[in-house]
Amino acid sequence: MITITRKIKRCPKCGSTDVITIAGMMTGYKYQCRDCDYIGVLIIEEDVEKIDE
Ligand SMILES: [Zn+2]
Structure with missing residues (x-):
């Protein structure tokens, strides 16, 4: 099982x-x-943690 952490960017105005x-x-x-x-x-x-099984 591998845990992948990646960053996502989110708009401060609308949250997209x-x-x-x-x-x-x-x-x-x-x-x-x-x-x-x-x-x-x-x-x-x-930070989003995505778990690959
Ligand atoms: Zn926006």
Whole structure:
């Protein structure tokens, strides 16, 4: 049995996980939610444990 931990990104506005990363120029990374069009540097990262049996 293998436990895989991976991070998912969640939109702070609508809670969707359909979030893409936009490469910024001087400011680093920004994130865009494809559900509600939120764009910003604030994102919720969650650890998800997936167990493969
Ligand atoms: Zn959103």
